[in-house]
Amino acid sequence: MAARARVPSVVILMYHSVVEDPRLTQNTIGISQSRSDFEAHVKVIAQKFNPVTIEQVTRFAAGDCHLPANSLAVTFDDGFLDKYQVVLPILARHGVPATFYLMVDSVDSGIPPWYCRLNFSVRTTQRIGRADPEYAVLCGMKLGEDRAKVLQIVVNECARKVGKEQAEFVRRLETALDVEPLGPESRLMLRCDEVRELRKLGHTIGGHTLSHPNLSHVSKEQALSEIFGYKRRLEQELGEPVAHFSYPHPALNPQWTPCTLSITREAGFQSAVLTTCGPVRFGDELLAMKRIYAASDLDQCLEPAVHIPGQIGVAGQAPHDRKSGTPGVGRLRDSTFAGWLPANLRFVERF
Ligand SMILES: [Zn+2]
Numbered sequence: 001m002a003a004r005a006r007v008p009s010v011v012i013l014m015y016h017s018v019v020e021d022p023r024l025t026q027n028t029i030g031i032s033q034s035r036s037d038f039e040a041h042v043k044v045i046a047q048k049f050n051p052v053t054i055e056q057v058t059r060f061a062a063g064d065c066h067l068p069a070n071s072l073a074v075t076f077d078d079g080f081l082d083k084y085q086v087v088l089p090i091l092a093r094h095g096v097p098a099t100f101y102l103m104v105d106s107v108d109s110g111i112p113p114w115y116c117r118l119n120f121s122v123r124t125t126q127r128i129g130r131a132d133p134e135y136a137v138l139c140g141m142k143l144g145e146d147r148a149k150v151l152q153i154v155v156n157e158c159a160r161k162v163g164k165e166q167a168e169f170v171r172r173l174e175t176a177l178d179v180e181p182l183g184p185e186s187r188l189m190l191r192c193d194e195v196r197e198l199r200k201l202g203h204t205i206g207g208h209t210l211s212h213p214n215l216s217h218v219s220k221e222q223a224l225s226e227i228f229g230y231k232r233r234l235e236q237e238l239g240e241p242v243a244h245f246s247y248p249h250p251a252l253n254p255q256w257t258p259c260t261l262s263i264t265r266e267a268g269f270q271s272a273v274l275t276t277c278g279p280v281r282f283g284d285e286l287l288a289m290k291r292i293y294a295a296s297d298l299d300q301c302l303e304p305a306v307h308i309p310g311q312i313g314v315a316g317q318a319p320h321d322r323k324s325g326t327p328g329v330g331r332l333r334d335s336t337f338a339g340w341l342p343a344n345l346r347f348v349e350r351f
Contacts (some may be wrong), residue, residue, distance in 0.1 A: 009279035010071040014291040017080040046094040050129040054099040058271040074098040101246035104230040110184030112234040125177035161212040206244035245272040
Protein backbone atom coordinates (compact mmCIF):
# COMPACT_ATOMS: atom_id res chain seq x y z
CA MET A 1 0.00 0.00 0.00
CA ALA A 2 1.41 3.39 -0.92
CA ALA A 3 2.35 5.68 1.92
CA ARG A 4 0.53 8.98 2.09
CA ALA A 5 1.56 12.30 3.56
CA ARG A 6 0.86 12.43 7.26
CA VAL A 7 -1.67 15.10 8.20
CA PRO A 8 -1.92 16.04 11.89
CA SER A 9 -5.03 14.65 13.49
CA VAL A 10 -6.67 14.50 16.90
CA VAL A 11 -9.49 12.37 18.26
CA ILE A 12 -12.81 13.29 19.82
CA LEU A 13 -14.02 10.34 21.83
CA MET A 14 -17.78 9.89 22.28
CA TYR A 15 -19.59 8.48 25.30
CA HIS A 16 -23.24 8.54 26.36
CA SER A 17 -23.77 6.99 29.76
CA VAL A 18 -21.54 5.38 32.38
CA VAL A 19 -23.14 3.38 35.18
CA GLU A 20 -22.08 0.89 37.80
CA ASP A 21 -23.85 -2.00 36.07
CA PRO A 22 -25.07 -1.44 32.47
CA ARG A 23 -27.46 -4.38 32.78
CA LEU A 24 -29.57 -2.25 35.12
CA THR A 25 -30.11 0.43 32.46
CA GLN A 26 -30.61 -1.96 29.57
CA ASN A 27 -34.38 -1.29 29.54
CA THR A 28 -34.03 2.48 29.79
CA ILE A 29 -30.84 4.16 28.55
CA GLY A 30 -29.79 1.01 26.77
CA ILE A 31 -26.35 2.34 25.74
CA SER A 32 -24.50 2.59 29.06
CA GLN A 33 -20.93 1.53 29.71
CA SER A 34 -19.63 0.26 33.02
CA ARG A 35 -17.88 2.49 35.55
CA SER A 36 -14.92 0.12 35.67
CA ASP A 37 -14.46 0.21 31.87
CA PHE A 38 -14.72 3.99 31.89
CA GLU A 39 -12.20 4.42 34.67
CA ALA A 40 -9.81 2.15 32.75
CA HIS A 41 -10.32 4.35 29.68
CA VAL A 42 -9.63 7.56 31.56
CA LYS A 43 -6.47 6.11 33.08
CA VAL A 44 -5.21 5.27 29.59
CA ILE A 45 -6.24 8.69 28.31
CA ALA A 46 -4.38 10.43 31.14
CA GLN A 47 -1.25 8.27 30.78
CA LYS A 48 -0.90 7.68 27.04
CA PHE A 49 -2.74 10.59 25.47
CA ASN A 50 -2.82 14.34 25.74
CA PRO A 51 -6.32 15.23 26.99
CA VAL A 52 -7.60 18.47 25.45
CA THR A 53 -10.85 20.42 25.38
CA ILE A 54 -13.25 20.75 22.46
CA GLU A 55 -12.18 24.39 22.23
CA GLN A 56 -8.59 23.27 21.63
CA VAL A 57 -9.69 20.75 19.01
CA THR A 58 -11.65 23.49 17.26
CA ARG A 59 -8.66 25.85 17.21
CA PHE A 60 -6.45 23.02 15.98
CA ALA A 61 -8.81 22.13 13.12
CA ALA A 62 -9.07 25.81 12.21
CA GLY A 63 -5.29 26.06 12.03
CA ASP A 64 -5.07 28.47 14.97
CA CYS A 65 -2.92 26.23 17.18
CA HIS A 66 -0.81 23.10 17.20
CA LEU A 67 -1.57 20.20 19.51
CA PRO A 68 0.84 17.50 20.66
CA ALA A 69 0.64 14.03 19.11
CA ASN A 70 -2.11 11.79 20.50
CA SER A 71 -4.30 14.67 21.61
CA LEU A 72 -7.77 13.55 22.51
CA ALA A 73 -11.00 15.19 23.70
CA VAL A 74 -13.69 13.39 25.73
CA THR A 75 -17.34 14.13 25.00
CA PHE A 76 -20.68 12.92 26.32
CA ASP A 77 -24.05 13.22 24.59
CA ASP A 78 -27.58 13.58 25.94
CA GLY A 79 -27.26 14.64 29.62
CA PHE A 80 -27.64 11.56 31.79
CA LEU A 81 -27.25 11.92 35.54
CA ASP A 82 -24.40 9.44 35.68
CA LYS A 83 -22.18 12.16 34.21
CA TYR A 84 -22.39 13.89 37.53
CA GLN A 85 -22.45 10.94 39.90
CA VAL A 86 -20.10 8.49 38.24
CA VAL A 87 -18.14 10.29 35.54
CA LEU A 88 -17.19 13.49 37.33
CA PRO A 89 -15.12 11.94 40.16
CA ILE A 90 -13.22 9.81 37.65
CA LEU A 91 -12.46 12.75 35.37
CA ALA A 92 -11.37 14.79 38.41
CA ARG A 93 -9.13 11.99 39.71
CA HIS A 94 -7.23 11.86 36.43
CA GLY A 95 -7.41 15.53 35.46
CA VAL A 96 -9.27 14.94 32.19
CA PRO A 97 -11.59 17.68 30.85
CA ALA A 98 -14.81 16.81 29.04
CA THR A 99 -17.61 18.33 27.02
CA PHE A 100 -21.23 17.53 27.86
CA TYR A 101 -23.78 17.99 25.08
CA LEU A 102 -27.22 18.31 26.62
CA MET A 103 -30.68 17.58 25.34
CA VAL A 104 -32.34 20.59 26.93
CA ASP A 105 -35.98 19.45 27.18
CA SER A 106 -34.95 16.40 29.19
CA VAL A 107 -32.59 18.31 31.48
CA ASP A 108 -35.30 20.92 32.07
CA SER A 109 -38.11 18.47 32.78
CA GLY A 110 -36.27 15.44 34.14
CA ILE A 111 -38.21 13.31 31.66
CA PRO A 112 -35.80 10.92 29.92
CA PRO A 113 -35.24 11.28 26.16
CA TRP A 114 -37.92 9.76 23.95
CA TYR A 115 -35.67 6.94 22.81
CA CYS A 116 -35.26 5.81 26.44
CA ARG A 117 -39.03 5.89 26.88
CA LEU A 118 -39.59 3.90 23.71
CA ASN A 119 -36.89 1.43 24.72
CA PHE A 120 -38.51 1.01 28.13
CA SER A 121 -42.03 0.64 26.70
CA VAL A 122 -41.13 -1.92 24.07
CA ARG A 123 -38.81 -3.95 26.29
CA THR A 124 -41.14 -4.15 29.28
CA THR A 125 -44.64 -4.33 27.78
CA GLN A 126 -46.66 -7.51 28.02
CA ARG A 127 -48.72 -6.54 24.97
CA ILE A 128 -46.31 -7.38 22.17
CA GLY A 129 -47.05 -10.76 20.68
CA ARG A 130 -50.66 -10.69 21.80
CA ALA A 131 -53.57 -10.18 19.47
CA ASP A 132 -53.91 -6.51 20.33
CA PRO A 133 -53.70 -4.50 17.15
CA GLU A 134 -53.62 -1.03 18.74
CA TYR A 135 -49.87 -0.58 18.90
CA ALA A 136 -49.45 -2.20 15.52
CA VAL A 137 -51.83 0.26 13.89
CA LEU A 138 -50.11 3.13 15.62
CA CYS A 139 -46.72 2.07 14.36
CA GLY A 140 -47.85 0.90 10.97
CA MET A 141 -46.43 -2.57 11.54
CA LYS A 142 -47.59 -6.13 11.14
CA LEU A 143 -48.75 -8.10 14.13
CA GLY A 144 -46.32 -10.67 15.40
CA GLU A 145 -43.13 -8.62 14.98
CA ASP A 146 -40.56 -9.22 17.69
CA ARG A 147 -39.53 -6.52 20.17
CA ALA A 148 -36.36 -5.57 18.36
CA LYS A 149 -38.25 -4.98 15.13
CA VAL A 150 -40.96 -3.02 16.91
CA LEU A 151 -38.32 -0.85 18.60
CA GLN A 152 -36.58 -0.16 15.33
CA ILE A 153 -39.85 0.88 13.67
CA VAL A 154 -40.97 3.23 16.44
CA VAL A 155 -37.51 4.77 16.84
CA ASN A 156 -37.31 5.47 13.11
CA GLU A 157 -40.75 7.03 13.27
CA CYS A 158 -40.02 9.19 16.30
CA ALA A 159 -36.66 10.40 14.95
CA ARG A 160 -38.69 12.41 12.41
CA LYS A 161 -40.72 14.23 15.06
CA VAL A 162 -40.05 17.16 17.39
CA GLY A 163 -41.65 18.76 20.43
CA LYS A 164 -45.36 18.19 21.06
CA GLU A 165 -45.86 15.87 18.11
CA GLN A 166 -43.00 13.69 19.34
CA ALA A 167 -44.30 13.72 22.94
CA GLU A 168 -47.77 12.75 21.75
CA PHE A 169 -46.43 9.85 19.69
CA VAL A 170 -44.49 8.49 22.67
CA ARG A 171 -47.45 8.90 25.00
CA ARG A 172 -49.80 7.11 22.60
CA LEU A 173 -47.36 4.25 22.29
CA GLU A 174 -47.00 3.99 26.07
CA THR A 175 -50.78 3.87 26.36
CA ALA A 176 -51.13 1.32 23.56
CA LEU A 177 -48.46 -0.86 25.16
CA ASP A 178 -49.99 -0.36 28.61
CA VAL A 179 -46.73 0.82 30.14
CA GLU A 180 -46.31 3.35 32.93
CA PRO A 181 -44.41 6.29 31.39
CA LEU A 182 -40.79 6.70 32.35
CA GLY A 183 -40.84 10.09 34.11
CA PRO A 184 -38.65 12.40 36.20
CA GLU A 185 -38.80 9.96 39.14
CA SER A 186 -36.54 7.63 37.14
CA ARG A 187 -33.86 10.24 37.87
CA LEU A 188 -31.88 9.43 34.77
CA MET A 189 -31.17 13.03 33.78
CA LEU A 190 -28.88 15.76 35.04
CA ARG A 191 -30.61 18.71 36.70
CA CYS A 192 -29.87 22.32 35.79
CA ASP A 193 -28.01 22.93 39.07
CA GLU A 194 -25.79 19.93 38.34
CA VAL A 195 -25.09 21.29 34.86
CA ARG A 196 -24.00 24.60 36.38
CA GLU A 197 -21.73 22.67 38.74
CA LEU A 198 -20.12 20.83 35.81
CA ARG A 199 -19.44 24.19 34.21
CA LYS A 200 -17.96 25.61 37.42
CA LEU A 201 -15.56 22.68 37.52
CA GLY A 202 -14.22 23.77 34.15
CA HIS A 203 -15.95 21.33 31.82
CA THR A 204 -17.57 22.54 28.60
CA ILE A 205 -21.34 22.53 28.17
CA GLY A 206 -22.62 22.14 24.63
CA GLY A 207 -26.02 21.63 23.09
CA HIS A 208 -27.79 18.64 21.62
CA THR A 209 -31.14 20.25 20.59
CA LEU A 210 -34.36 20.47 22.55
CA SER A 211 -35.99 17.12 21.76
CA HIS A 212 -33.36 15.00 19.97
CA PRO A 213 -34.76 14.49 16.47
CA ASN A 214 -32.61 13.65 13.47
CA LEU A 215 -32.40 17.22 12.15
CA SER A 216 -32.03 16.03 8.57
CA HIS A 217 -35.47 14.44 8.72
CA VAL A 218 -37.52 17.35 10.09
CA SER A 219 -38.60 20.57 8.35
CA LYS A 220 -36.25 23.54 8.18
CA GLU A 221 -38.53 25.47 10.57
CA GLN A 222 -38.42 22.62 13.07
CA ALA A 223 -34.63 22.35 12.77
CA LEU A 224 -34.30 26.10 13.32
CA SER A 225 -36.51 25.96 16.37
CA GLU A 226 -34.65 22.94 17.81
CA ILE A 227 -31.24 24.59 17.42
CA PHE A 228 -32.03 28.20 18.26
CA GLY A 229 -34.50 27.18 20.98
CA TYR A 230 -32.06 25.04 22.92
CA LYS A 231 -29.22 27.52 22.47
CA ARG A 232 -31.30 30.33 23.94
CA ARG A 233 -32.48 28.24 26.90
CA LEU A 234 -29.07 26.83 27.72
CA GLU A 235 -27.44 30.27 27.49
CA GLN A 236 -30.08 31.68 29.85
CA GLU A 237 -29.41 28.85 32.27
CA LEU A 238 -25.64 29.19 32.18
CA GLY A 239 -25.40 32.95 31.74
CA GLU A 240 -22.84 32.58 28.94
CA PRO A 241 -22.73 31.75 25.24
CA VAL A 242 -23.01 28.11 24.18
CA ALA A 243 -20.53 27.65 21.35
CA HIS A 244 -20.46 23.90 20.75
CA PHE A 245 -23.05 21.55 19.34
CA SER A 246 -23.56 17.83 18.80
CA TYR A 247 -25.94 16.59 16.11
CA PRO A 248 -28.39 14.04 17.52
CA HIS A 249 -28.38 10.76 15.65
CA PRO A 250 -31.14 8.62 17.17
CA ALA A 251 -31.80 6.79 13.90
CA LEU A 252 -31.91 7.29 10.12
CA ASN A 253 -29.26 8.62 7.80
CA PRO A 254 -27.93 11.09 6.94
CA GLN A 255 -27.31 12.82 10.22
CA TRP A 256 -26.72 16.26 8.72
CA THR A 257 -27.23 18.07 5.43
CA PRO A 258 -26.02 21.36 3.90
CA CYS A 259 -29.24 22.86 5.29
CA THR A 260 -28.58 21.79 8.90
CA LEU A 261 -24.96 22.88 8.49
CA SER A 262 -26.07 26.34 7.43
CA ILE A 263 -28.38 26.58 10.45
CA THR A 264 -25.56 25.72 12.86
CA ARG A 265 -23.44 28.31 11.10
CA GLU A 266 -26.21 30.89 11.36
CA ALA A 267 -26.59 30.07 15.07
CA GLY A 268 -22.95 31.05 15.54
CA PHE A 269 -21.48 27.78 16.81
CA GLN A 270 -17.73 27.44 16.85
CA SER A 271 -17.93 23.67 16.42
CA ALA A 272 -20.35 20.82 15.83
CA VAL A 273 -19.67 17.11 16.14
CA LEU A 274 -21.11 14.04 14.44
CA THR A 275 -21.41 10.36 15.20
CA THR A 276 -19.48 9.63 11.99
CA CYS A 277 -16.37 7.71 12.91
CA GLY A 278 -12.92 9.18 12.36
CA PRO A 279 -10.30 11.58 13.65
CA VAL A 280 -10.34 15.36 13.22
CA ARG A 281 -7.71 16.68 10.86
CA PHE A 282 -6.31 20.11 10.32
CA GLY A 283 -8.57 21.89 7.82
CA ASP A 284 -11.70 19.83 8.55
CA GLU A 285 -15.12 21.50 8.56
CA LEU A 286 -15.54 22.81 12.11
CA LEU A 287 -19.30 22.28 12.02
CA ALA A 288 -19.09 18.60 11.05
CA MET A 289 -16.24 17.10 13.04
CA LYS A 290 -16.03 13.32 13.31
CA ARG A 291 -15.75 11.39 16.56
CA ILE A 292 -14.89 7.88 17.66
CA TYR A 293 -17.14 5.67 19.73
CA ALA A 294 -15.52 4.56 22.93
CA ALA A 295 -15.37 0.78 22.71
CA SER A 296 -14.45 -1.30 25.74
CA ASP A 297 -10.99 -1.91 24.35
CA LEU A 298 -9.80 1.66 24.13
CA ASP A 299 -6.31 0.90 22.81
CA GLN A 300 -7.77 -1.12 20.00
CA CYS A 301 -10.25 1.51 18.93
CA LEU A 302 -7.92 4.50 19.18
CA GLU A 303 -4.66 3.18 17.85
CA PRO A 304 -5.58 3.31 14.16
CA ALA A 305 -7.38 6.61 14.41
CA VAL A 306 -4.70 8.62 16.14
CA HIS A 307 -2.03 7.52 13.70
CA ILE A 308 -3.90 7.43 10.44
CA PRO A 309 -4.82 10.71 8.81
CA GLY A 310 -6.42 9.36 5.64
CA GLN A 311 -10.06 9.10 4.69
CA ILE A 312 -11.73 7.00 7.33
CA GLY A 313 -14.90 5.14 7.31
CA VAL A 314 -18.47 5.63 6.38
CA ALA A 315 -21.22 7.43 8.21
CA GLY A 316 -21.51 5.89 11.67
CA GLN A 317 -24.72 4.44 12.99
CA ALA A 318 -26.27 5.93 16.04
CA PRO A 319 -25.96 3.85 19.18
CA HIS A 320 -29.72 4.07 19.62
CA ASP A 321 -30.11 2.40 16.25
CA ARG A 322 -28.31 -0.81 17.00
CA LYS A 323 -30.31 -3.05 14.77
CA SER A 324 -29.14 -1.34 11.63
CA GLY A 325 -25.46 -1.40 12.64
CA THR A 326 -23.04 -3.55 10.75
CA PRO A 327 -21.84 -6.58 12.72
CA GLY A 328 -18.59 -6.05 14.55
CA VAL A 329 -15.37 -7.90 13.96
CA GLY A 330 -12.59 -9.45 15.99
CA ARG A 331 -12.14 -8.79 19.65
CA LEU A 332 -14.27 -5.65 19.61
CA ARG A 333 -17.34 -7.82 19.28
CA ASP A 334 -18.04 -7.54 22.98
CA SER A 335 -17.67 -3.79 23.21
CA THR A 336 -20.61 -1.58 24.02
CA PHE A 337 -20.56 -0.06 20.58
CA ALA A 338 -19.68 -3.16 18.61
CA GLY A 339 -21.57 -2.89 15.40
CA TRP A 340 -20.44 0.57 14.45
CA LEU A 341 -16.90 1.20 15.47
CA PRO A 342 -15.19 -1.90 14.11
CA ALA A 343 -17.15 -1.67 10.88
CA ASN A 344 -15.96 1.88 10.43
CA LEU A 345 -12.41 1.14 11.38
CA ARG A 346 -12.22 -1.58 8.78
CA PHE A 347 -11.93 1.27 6.31
CA VAL A 348 -8.80 2.57 7.97
CA GLU A 349 -5.63 2.11 6.01
CA ARG A 350 -2.37 1.84 7.89
CA PHE A 351 0.82 3.38 6.60
ZN1 LIG B 1 -27.96 11.90 21.50
